[in-house]
Amino acid sequence: MIREFGWDDYPAVRDLWHVTARSALPEDELRATVDHGPGLLLVAEDRNAAVIGVVLGTFDGRRGWIHRLAVHPGHPGNGLATALVSELERRLIERGxxxxxxxxxxxxxxxxxxxxxxxxxxxxxxxxxxxxx
Ligand SMILES: CC(C)(COP(=O)(O)OP(=O)(O)OC[C@H]1O[C@@H](n2cnc3c(N)ncnc32)[C@H](O)[C@@H]1OP(=O)(O)O)[C@@H](O)C(=O)NCCC(=O)NCCS
Structure with a gap:
């Protein structure tokens, strides 16, 4: 399931970035980014509600940007990254x-x-x- 990030997800997202060798945004930096562009930080969760994928989007008023896409190495090739990107694209297009x-x-x-x-x-x-x- 793809859904919007909530702050309870932060430890899981930080761990996911670490395990996939993405640098983890510190919580204060992530808060500033999300406050500036709500609804563009998405997670994928498995049947047990564990976070197994994440992608961060930003929109600067002119261009959309995608940052720090990561899918847990235990779930490769299941289309999770594609689904996260697809939903983020939809949201960025919706914002113009x-x-x-x-x-x-x-x-x-x-x-x-x-x-x-x-x-x-x-x-x-x-x-x-x-x-x-
Ligand atoms: C890259 C990554 C996001 C892919 O996640 P995923 O959920 O396995 O990707 P998907 O299942 O949506 O794969 C989509 C397509 O890309 C291909 N693909 C995925 N990972 C690949 C890899 N490591 N090498 C080559 N092709 C790959 C898939 O085979 C699939 O192609 P298909 O539709 O023809 O079968 C994931 O491996 C990851 O988190 N890697 C570490 C972090 C990273 O590199 N992030 C993105 C780059 S900035």
Missing amino acids: APRINLLVMPDNAAGLTFWQRLGYLPCPDVLCSKPVC
Whole structure:
């Protein structure tokens, strides 16, 4: 089942990010992100209501973004990631996003393959970043 995240889910989501080698957003950072864009943090749960998948979306008013997709390694290839992304896409489109972006780490070939299957293709843009505090 795909549903919206609730704060009781945070420990399970944090553990899921750790077990899938995603960096876990600290709770205060996640709260700020969710407060800014409610309804875009989704989880998948199994029959026992355990959280086994997560995806975070943001909408900056112009573009939708997908962050930190993770599915528990005990449930590979069951379509959970596809279902999470599909529901998040629906919500981002509903908010007016004409395009959805995401970043893939250069060493994550499997992740890139997954995204390409869903139509997310590499762009020539180069990410530039500057720490400001
Ligand atoms: C990548 C990940 C999200 C896939 O989750 P999943 O629930 O197993 O994915 P799905 O079952 O929805 O798979 C969708 C398609 O991608 C393919 N796929 C999934 N994982 C794959 C992998 N590791 N290598 C190659 N293809 C893969 C599936 O075979 C499937 O293709 P099909 O429809 O032709 O059968 C999951 O393995 C994961 O959490 N990995 C670690 C974190 C990560 O890499 N996150 C995303 C990248 S930023």
